[in-house]
Amino acid sequence: MTVLQQKDMPGNDMANEQPKTYTECCIWCLSTSGCRGFVWGWPNNTSSFQQSHCWLKSILVAPTSLAQFTSVHF
Numbered sequence: 001m002t003v004l005q006q007k008d009m010p011g012n013d014m015a016n017e018q019p020k021t022y023t024e025c026c027i028w029c030l031s032t033s034g035c036r037g038f039v040w041g042w043p044n045n046t047s048s049f050q051q052s053h054c055w056l057k058s059i060l061v062a063p064t065s066l067a068q069f070t071s072v073h074f
Contacts (some may be wrong), residue, residue: 001072001073001074002072002073002074003070003071003072004063004070004071004072005070006065006066006067006068006069006070007063007064007065007066007069007070007071008039008063008064008065008066008069008071009037009039009057009060009061009062009063009064009071009073010061010064011059011061012057012058012059012060012061013055013056013057013058014032014034014035014056014057014058015032015055015056016053016054016055016056017053017054018041018049018051018052018053018054019051019052019053020040020052020053020054021052022040022070024054025038025040025054026038026072028054028056029054029056029057029072029074030074032056034058035056035057035058036057036058036059036060036073036074037056037057037060037071037072037073037074038054038055038056038057038071038072039054039055039057039069039070039071039072040052040053040054040055040069040070040071040072041053041054041068041069042068042069042070044068045068045069046068050068050069057073060073
């Protein structure tokens with residue numbers, strides 16, 4: 001597992017849910033067929049929609065710098 005702090009992987013969302021803890025997001029991805037990684041919005045994110053929000057990724061793209069996000073890929 002590779003964890004990238006303050007990075008986003010835009011697009012290719014399989015599903016998304018809020019609120020999720022980082023651990024719940026990770027477990028959700030690991031238990032979802034085809035999930036190759038996820039992006040998690042920090043609880044203190046300036047956008048309330050993105051706070052503790054989890055986006056599962058079916059395809060991984062080059063990460064972009066974006067504060068208040070953590071990107072993970074397997």
